Amino acid sequence: MPELPEVETVRRGLQEFIVGREIKAVEHDTPKSFPNADADVQRFLIGSKVKQVRRRAKVLLIDLSSEYTLVIHLKMTGQMVFRSSAAVFGAGHPNDSLVGELPDKTTRVTFTFTDGSRLFFNDQRKFGWVKLMPIIEVPNIDFMKKVGPEPLEADFTDRQFTERFHRRSKTSIKAALLDQTVVAGVGNIYADESLWGAKIHPKRLVASITEREFKALYKELRDVMNLAIEKGGSTDRNYVNAEGKKGSYIDFARVFRREGQPCPRCGTTIVKMRAAGRGTHICPKCQVIQ
DNA sequence: CACTTGACCTGTCCGC
DNA sequence: TGCGGACAGGTCAAGT
Numbered sequence: 036m037p038e039l040p041e042v043e044t045v046r047r048g049l050q051e052f053i054v055g056r057e058i059k060a061v062e063h064d065t066p067k068s069f070p071n072a073d074a075d076v077q078r079f080l081i082g083s084k085v086k087q088v089r090r091r092a093k094v095l096l097i098d099l100s101s102e103y104t105l106v107i108h109l110k111m112t113g114q115m116v117f118r119s120s121a122a123v124f125g126a127g128h129p130n131d132s133l134v135g136e137l138p139d140k141t142t143r144v145t146f147t148f149t150d151g152s153r154l155f156f157n158d159q160r161k162f163g164w165v166k167l168m169p170i171i172e173v174p175n176i177d178f179m180k181k182v183g184p185e186p187l188e189a190d191f192t193d194r195q196f197t198e199r200f201h202r203r204s205k206t207s208i209k210a211a212l213l214d215q216t217v218v219a220g221v222g223n224i225y226a227d228e229s230l231w232g233a234k235i236h237p238k239r240l241v242a243s244i245t246e247r248e249f250k251a252l253y254k255e256l257r258d259v260m261n262l263a264i265e266k267g268g269s270t271d272r273n274y275v276n277a278e279g280k281k282g283s284y285i286d287f288a289r290v291f292r293r294e295g296q297p298c299p300r301c302g303t304t305i306v307k308m309r310a311a312g313r314g315t316h317i318c319p320k321c322q323v324i325q
Numbered sequence: 326c327a328c329t330t331g332a333c334c335t336g337t338c339c340g341c
Numbered sequence: 342t343g344c345g346g347a348c349a350g351g352t353c354a355a356g357t
Contacts, residue, residue, distance in 0.1 A: 036350070067333095093351075110351050112335080141335095160334045162351070178352085206328065215352080223350060272337090272349075312330070313350065330356075339347085 037109040039220025040263035046090040048277025052117040056148040068143035079103040092219035112273040113163030120151035134279040197249040209237035210311035229256040231290045236322040237310040290316040
């Protein structure tokens, strides 16, 4: 579930909490979660400091002073949670925190810093991973070579957005939106939300989408993702930020997970269907197949 | 080649 | 209450 806004929220938290800290130790429970953990860990991870935390699409990049990078994908249930040595978790609003004392049974990788603070990679379903590689190798990863442009970049225009879809003209607009090679960072939540905003049925073929509709979709996607970042992302089930706290965008969602409720625009009951192999939420009156 | 489907996992929820 | 099966959805490999 972590999509661009969720990963960006985690990035901002990590940038605040871990930059400058020196890694003292690392533990992992399964090779699947940290596939090449043994090879270069002693030389390029232990003893190095965190320089900066970047994001590309849904991928987190923790750059180290060793000129190596921790490349992290949260997939569906991954979490990156920082705890200082004297962590007080669950503080504030009673529902803020989804995770309690760490490590817990979902903890796959634990990074310990020299000051005693720790960074936990938790992942219930084990789809996510952490990899260590030289910074200069990151752009050579297949995914990085294929992934589309960042939709929230200031210089990303509606014209470029529309152009990107030409490569997938024969598929549905929802499948194309979810295709990371078209535009980076869109997942199920923001695909549904932006399609509702632009009044486009998810099963419409890309070739049938008009220029005007693409412009509307471009605006809706950017608006909804920016709002989601402002709200700290969407916590549907597992997602938490770098403090272990939930995001609140789901409270502002118009159709996602709102089947049976009235469309905020026209009052028609929102329906859940299947499109592009995913659970898909639409207003059957606002979003029609012509 | 373009596109769709299934696999990867675990926890939750629903119906019997 | 227990239990099987469907479902959750990001990405890649395999299939059409």
